[in-house]
Amino acid sequence: MKKKETNTDQKGAEYIAGIGASAGGLEALQEFFKAMPLKTGIGFVVIQHLSPDYKSLMDELLARYTKLPILKADDGMLVEPDKVYLIPARKNLSIFHGRLMLEDQGARNGIILPIDIFFRSLAKDIEKRAIGIILSGTGSDGTLGTRAIKEAGGMVMAQDERTAKFDGMPRSCISTGLVDYILPPAEMPEALYNFIKHPFVEKAKNTDAVLTGDEDGLRKILMTLRDFSGTDFSYYKENTILRRLERRLSINRFERLEDYYNLLTNSDKEKETLYRELLIGVTRFFRDEPAFEVISNNILPNLLDGSKKEIRIWSAGCSTGEEVYSLAMIIRSYLDGKHLNVEVKIFATDIDKHSLEYAGQGIYPESIVSDVDPVLLSKYFTKRDNGFQISESIRKMAIFATHNVLKDPPFSKLDLIVCRNLFIYFKPDSQAFVLNLFRLALKSGGYLFMGSSETLGVYTEAFDVVNTKHKVYQKKTGYVSNLGKELPGSFVFRKSESLTDNTAGQKRFPRKEQLTDKVLERMLPPSIVFDDKLNVIQVINDINPYLELKPGKFSQSLTNLLPTDLIVVINNMVRRLKAQKEIIAFEGVKILKAEKTFKVNIEGRLLLEDGENYTFIVSFFDIEQVETVRESRNVVNFETQIKDQLSELQYELQFTKESLQATVEELETSNEELQASNEELIASNEELQSTNEELQSVNEELYTVNSEYQSKIEELTQLNNDINNLLNNTEIAALYLDSKMCIRKFTPSFARISKLMEFDIGRPVRQLATAFVYPDFLSDISNVQLKLQSIEKEIITDSNELFLLRIVPYRTDFHAVDGILVTMVNIMSLQNERFKLKLSNQRLQGALEMGHMAWWEWNIETGVVNMHENKAIMLGYTFDEFPKNVYKVCELIHPDDYNRTMDEMRSHLKGEKPKYDVQYRIKTKSGGYKWYWDKGGIVERDATGKPLKLIGLVIDISDLKALQLSMDKNS
Structure with missing residues (x-):
């Protein structure tokens, strides 16, 4: 594309606001710019969904509400402050180094998403100086773009759904939880101006965080946030936290941390907003596509070589799941292409419960079509009213769970760990801690897939490099995962470091809970406190020798932490304790761990009983320690108890199998009938969905066109009324003839002169009396029509009145002749003045x-x-x-x-x-x-x-x- 010459002396806008609008957006834009001051220093780029065959009137319609210069965007045009730029029809708009770039608009998967395209380029080009504004419209265009702006540190506004004619676009954007302001269009300019003029925003234009020095205030805010969410952000980089805090202070118009802390302590809504602000996930489908090609071409052939029945993958910090499903789709495509039957488990974890719920549903806005290949979209997605949903076969591959990599134990025996752009938020020691966990959790030869700006740090020697550019590594052989020995005893249920104030000159005393923990550690053997559902409440002393972490999703249940032999014993112990409420002990319980067998004595007690809720404690003793226990207890022969329990379980199992078989047969019959109906419904739904998409797109374009036409009609009606009032009050007689010389319109004054009536409209003028005005009237009209030259003369009518007559060709805006205009002005008074x-x-x-x-x-x-x-x-x-x-x-x-x-x-x-x-x-x-x-x-x-x-x-x-x-x- 040929670039136009540009003026190098021009100065571009420091802040650029991209404004996305669709159906119903005309009124919102008019309200927005009507309230916008003339001198803000912001450049405005308006992105609309325009019909390709319609000439937009947006520049004319907006010009009536603002004195800001309004320009049609052109290729290479610099975005200057206090000017408005409009996207042309049939074009996509992006920005590079502050200049607009045009390219022909091509629909991907039948959907055009110009707002997302511009917002993403804006975020990449000017980062934290980018502003995204979403106004009325249907669909979800702009949702992914606003996420990109937030990831880059920019600011996002959305129209209040209650004021939008069509709330689809604002609602989709607001649902992400990333919108800074939700306002009616008329209130947006004031908030926008106050934001860019805030001291923090002004000072932070070209620097890192401005809000430094108040360590005590920061500590109190992090402590408040930890108590609210359970997440300790003291392990995160301080500069990252301060920049996000500055954004919240700017939006709430505070300049001191103390003032913001007062708001935070009294507002759960602000706590939730700050929490979400700190957890903004950088993700989208197939983000950094070449990196996924490395996984597909270099890693999957090794993992899925046919020798394994199952592969285990962990996606740490999965956010809203786009990356997880991207990985699942390429794995499923590979398995189907090679006709392999391998069970794939992807453990997808994050600390943001909202993101996990969103990911679990697998429903994404229609704007993902710009990221997902059309083949994958049609194969693995189903169209829904509010977007696209991942197919069930792909969703089954992923297991979403809340998990904190800095606090909770890792998964084990993993073939691949995906952790991209999570380390960049952690302090160096936290990064090293997590990397060590990943090293231990991977099998020998397992793979680690990291973000483009992340490194292995001190663990470089533990991995071989598969691809340097895209940060794919393989664990070296010889590093064996041994969680029981290498993890600290307090790790499994480690609490975050206290953030309690430590003011100068004040001694720091241990908490009551700390004293209690110390007493229990001194007085008790290794023990576990748990409830009647086997969920762990507290761990006392080192229980690592008795742990056996099982593959799969992590949980705090004893069934996931202890060997199977011990679980059988503890289940039996719980039943007895509920019934007997006395100390129960099992002696000589055999445990098989690391291919070695050893014996342990176990003692259980009922600590609390509250209705149907129970709390138990189980303690572990080595054989040589048994004699130190002196309390009276009920000792059970372990082998006898096991035989009795096995017989009982076998009977229950046989009964369950028979019941299950009968149920399965009934379900199979019903399933066949439902399957046939379902296939018919799917076929019908796909046809209806396709038709609905086309109608929705056409309807949106028609609404935009109709809104502009309606505005133009109102303007034309006003002009017509003005002209009619002018003609009537000046008593100018006028006759309008069309190109066929038929009467199109006449004024009351002309009707009085010529005796024309309303029913004469549409009649050829030649059918009327030839001398109804003056004898040469028709011949003069014919001459003007033939020669296209005006005639002006004075005539005397039958009523002996003197008129100045003008007959001229009727010309349109395009200079085409479309009839004749006849005007007559009574000049009797002029004649009298001439005589005088x-x-x-x-x-x-x-x-x-x-x-x-x-x-x-x-x-x-x-x-x-x-x-x-x-x-x-x-x-x-x-x-x-x-x-x-x-x-x-x-x-x-x-x-x-x-x-x-x-x-x-x-x-x-x-x-x-x-x-x-x-x-x-x-x-x-x-x-x-x-x-x-x-x-x-x-x-x-x-x-x-x-x-x-x-x-x-x-x-x-x-x-x-x-x-x-x-x-x-x-x-």
Whole structure:
């Protein structure tokens, strides 16, 4: 694409707001820009869903509500502050180095997502200075884009669903929990301006966190958040936490941590918002696609070589599950392509319960079509009303569970661990701790898949590099996972470090709970406190020698932590304790661990009974320690008890099998019938879904077009009313003829003149009486139609009224001729004025001739003199012969009178005399002289007072002078 030359002196906008709008967005945009100040420094880029065959009127419609310059986006155009840029039809818009980039719009999987495309590029280009705003619209376009802006540290706004004509886009965006402001469009500009002008935002433009130095305030906030969520963020990088805190302070318009802490302690909503803010997950389907190609081409062939019946994968920090399902899809595709039958278990964990619930449903917005290959989309997704849902076969491969990698035990015997972009949030010691867990949890030869900006740190020697660029590693052989020996005894249920205040000069005393723990450790052997559902409540002393972590999803149940032999004993012990409520002991219980058998004595007690809720404690003793136990107890022969219990269990198992078989047969019959019905419904649903998608897309485009047309119709109606009122009140008679010379419209004034009626509209004008206006009316119309030249004339109607008639071609905005326009203006009053003027002129002419007078007008700048013809006639000249230049006229003055006359004129021009008044002799055409009496004065000046024009009257006084001379001689 050819780039246009750009002006390098232009300065781009520091903040750029991408505004996504679709159906119903016109009104929202008008409200938004009507309230937007003219000087904010923000550049605005409006992204709409536009019909490819429709010329958008958005620039005209918005211009009525804002004085901000509105431009159609062009390729290479720099986004400048305080300007609005509109996306063109049939184009996708992105941004690079502050300049807009256009490319032809192509639908992927039948869906066009211009808002997501622009928002993602905006987040990548200007990061924390990016602003995403979602207004009214259907669908979910913009949801993934706003997530990208939040990941980059930008700010997101969404229209309040209650004010949106169509709430699909705002609702989808708000459901992510990442929206900073939810407001009506008219209230957004004020919040936006306050946000960018906040001191933290201003100072942090080109630096890291600004909010530093208040360690005590930060500690209190983290402690409050830990008590609320159970997550200890003190293990996270401080700079990351401070930047997110600055964002919350800016949005709530605080400048001190103490003020924000007061809000946090009193608002569970703000606690939840801050918690979600700190847990923003960087994820999408097939994020960093080349990395997944490495997994598909280099890792899966080794893992799925046919030698294994099961592979175990752990996705740590899985967020909303896109990455988990991406991995599941490529594995399923590989298995199907190779016709392999391998059970795949993907343990997907995160500390964010909301994200896990979202991932478990497997329903994603329709905007994922921009990330998922069309083949995979059609194969592994089902279209739903609110997006796409992962197929059940893929969902079954993933097991989602809440898990904290810094607190909870890892899964074991893993073939692959995926942990991408989680370490970047941890402090270095936390990173090393988790990496060691991953090393222990992987099988020899297992693989580790990390984020592009993450490293192995001190564990580089423990892994071989599979792909350096995409951070894929393989555990070296020789490193054997031995959780029982390598994990600290307190690890399984480790509590986070206390964040209690430690002010200067104040001693720190142990808590009551710490003292109790110390006493129990000194007084009791290794023990476990648990409830009647076998869920662990507390661990006392080191129980690692008795642990045996089982593969699969981690839980705090004893069934997942202890060997099977011990579970059988403890189950039996629980039943006896509920019934006998006395100490129960089992001696010589055999335990098989690490291919070695050893014996242990076990003692159980009922600690608490609250209705149907029980709390037990079980203690473990080595054989040589048995003699130290002195309390009375009920000792059970372990082997006898096991035989009795096995017989009871075998009977129950046989009965259960028979019942199960009968149920299975009934279900198989029902399932076959349901399967047939289901297949028919699926086929029908797919057809309806496809039709619905097409209708939805068309409906959205039609609504946008209709909104703009409606606005234009209102504007045209107003203009039409204005014109009608103008024509009616000015009494201009007008007749409109179409291209076929049929009457299209006429004004009341024309109807009065021509006697036309409403039913004449649509009739050819030639069918009417030929002289209904004046005799040549039809022939004049024909001439104008043929020659396309206007006619203007004065006519007298049958009512003896005088009109000025104009017949002109009717031209459209595109300069095409589409009929004839006839206008008639009554000029009877003008005619009367003409008569009066003519009479006045006749009287003036007579007076001038009889009085031997003439008027003159001198333009001082040009030197031109306009005059009455009498001035020339009185000197024997014709009007054309007499000079019109002031200097030529002055040359005719008698030499003896010339200086005196000029001095008189100069005195008046200088303001020394109010009037010009002089008598002089002037030469006639025959060579003689006549006496003139010349009077005049200035009638026009410029702004500085300089004279521009003089007007005067000249009188022939020759006869008067001759009479006076004669009288002087006689006397």
